Amino acid sequence: MKFVILDVYPSKKHRLIKDTAGGYGTGNDFGNSFFSKLLNLYVDNNIGMPAIEIMIISSILKEKHEVHYTRDATDKEIKNCDYIILPSSIIAHETEVETLSKLENNKIFVTGIFATTMRDKYLTKNSIVVKNEADTFFFNLNKSDKINKNFLDKIFLDPDLMNDFYSPVSLDDFPFPDWGSYSKIYPLRNNFFNLKEKIAIPILGTRGCPYSCFFYCTYPLQQGRKVRARSVDNIIDEIKFWKKKLGTSKFVFRDPVFSINRKHTIDFCNKVIEQKLDISFMVETHLNNLDDEMIGLLSKAGLELVYVGVESSSHVVLKDMQRFTVEHDKQYKVIKKCEDAGIKVKTMFIIGNPEDTEDTIIQSIEYSKYLPSLYSQFSVFTPYPGTPVYNDYKDLITEKKLENFNQYNLTFKHNNLTEKRISELKSKAYFKFYFNFKKVFQILNYFFQSKYGF
Ligand code: SF4
Incomplete structure (x- = not known):
């Protein structure tokens, strides 16, 4: 057929x-x-x-x-x-x-x-x-x-x-994704780390996320709240397979929270190091899962870029989102340790959260600049159909087109901010974070090092 x-x-x-x-x-x-x-x-x-x-x-x-x-x-x-x-x-x-x-x-x-x-x-x-x-x-x-x-x-x-x-299937039983055929026709890329390699292979180590922010997040809808992991050997086999088949050593882990299972992550890093796989990879994780031992090991294994959710600098906003987070000084220290260990950090903020005001968003923008991360992302709180939070918002939805629920637009009637103001604040956040001499220098410096090794 x-x-x-x-x-x-x-x-x-x-x-x-x-x-x-x-x-x-x-x-x-x-x-x-x-x-x-x-x-x-x-x-x-x-x-x-x-x-x-x-x-x-x-x-x-x-x-x-x-x-x-x-x-x-x-x-x-x-x-x-x-x-x-x-x-x-x-x-x-x-x-x-x-x-x-x-x-x-x-x-x-x-x-x-x-x-x-x-x-x-x-x-x-x-x-x-x-x-x-x-x-x-x-x-x-x-x-x-x-x-x-x-x-x-x-x-x-x-x-x-x-x-x-x-009926449920062990993740180890799936064949590797069909990247070989896909990458012959369409680009498979992530040019925000390891610029020497053209192809970035998306790879999945675990599915599922048990964290408390599930009420507005779509990952637990897709994958459930129980974490299911592939065996470390199966992940290593896939890495070796793509290194040989596509000649790339660049991998983008798509786990909702990489390093959620500490033993699994340590085992994975040790095998990558022992077998001298010489890869570079990026992950998304929670700051609480990164301590000194983990940062050292991940860096040795080739972690080059990590996305971490900060969401907001306001405790009131975070509490309302049921977002469990770590204190500001710890956030700073963990991010600094990663950057010092050669792991670039992208902090992820959400603006237009239900309790946000213009002031809390401006504070978050300032806080993003204070944190020592190379990159930052500012998306907009989105009550997605299907998530538990949607019931509270369904009568407040203003966006008619579902394609515009792209995590970068205000889609509901906010108590304190208009759609126009959120859009302006989003543009302002990117401008303030990236458009300054120090940041441009840091990014260009990283890109040159990554591409040419100096
Ligand atoms: S936002 Fe991240 S940590 Fe929270 S439920 Fe979604 S995937 Fe898990």
């Missing part, structure tokens, strides 16, 4: 990625000022990847079938395929639904957690939604003797037949 993965995106002048925000996706729209537009362009040209899940599905199906990946809804392969798989997201929602409505002659599996949440919006007379982690469904289906046209056509008549294929 022949499957076409049709991964559609709206046309935008900023970066769109479906893998982030727990599979809902994000779009880095830094604002409308001249400086923000330059940043939009820069980031769009320097970061690119599809959802890992869809690339795992591609590898699963390729064991027995033909699979073609495209972002073009007019791709000629669509006419000749047996089934289409369409990955869903919030950031491309209207485009995906419009594409579905035009695919009258194909049977379509819609995947991704956003379609699970908004199932009705993705159902047409010839589409079905694969719920939750769709790689699990295709793995079980592919292992059965039922993956044939006769049975799949029956599924479209009776979707309850799908229920036999959702």
Whole structure:
């Protein structure tokens, strides 16, 4: 059989990625000022990847079938395929639904957690939604003797037949994502660290996050609150595989909270060091998971960039978000230790939180400049459909288009701030953080060191 993965995106002048925000996706729209537009362009040209899940599905199906990946809804392969798989997201929602409505002659599996949440919006007379982690469904289906046209056509008549294929799968059992084929056609890049390497391989060590901020976050929706880890040996095997196959030693870990399992992380670092894998990688984690021992070990293993959530400098705002965090002086010390150990830090702030005022946002911007991190990110609080917090906001939503729920726009009526003011404050945050002589010098210095080693 022949499957076409049709991964559609709206046309935008900023970066769109479906893998982030727990599979809902994000779009880095830094604002409308001249400086923000330059940043939009820069980031769009320097970061690119599809959802890992869809690339795992591609590898699963390729064991027995033909699979073609495209972002073009007019791709000629669509006419000749047996089934289409369409990955869903919030950031491309209207485009995906419009594409579905035009695919009258194909049977379509819609995947991704956003379609699970908004199932009705993705159902047409010839589409079905694969719920939750769709790689699990295709793995079980592919292992059965039922993956044939006769049975799949029956599924479209009776979707309850799908229920036999959702039983949990060990993450070690999945094949490695199909990056080999993807990277021949589309760039797989992250030019914010290790500029010597062109290809940055997205890699997953764990799924799931148990932290208290789940009430506004989409990751636990997608992956659950229980942490599931791949074995360290399986992750190491994947690293060796891509080093050999694509000649790259640059890896982007997509775990919601890398180093959440201390023993697993120590074991991973020790094996990378012992086996002299000579890699560089980036992760996202919680500051509380970084102590002196962990920072030293991660640095030795090749950690070059770490994203940490700070969210706000205001305790009132953080308490309201149920965001557990560490005290300001500890945040400073941990970030400084990372930077001193050669690990670049990107702090992540959220503005437009329910309790934010103009003053708390200005304080957060100043605090971002005080912290010794190389990079900083300022997104906007977003009550996502499907998350527990959405119930409190559903009557306050002002944004009509779901594609604009990209984590960079105010989508609801805020008590203290207008949409326009949030947009201005977002642009101001980026301008103040990045547009100063010291920061430009630090970044250029890092880029030269990273590319040329001096
Ligand atoms: S730490 Fe909080 S924000 Fe981060 S993935 Fe977990 S629940 Fe989401």
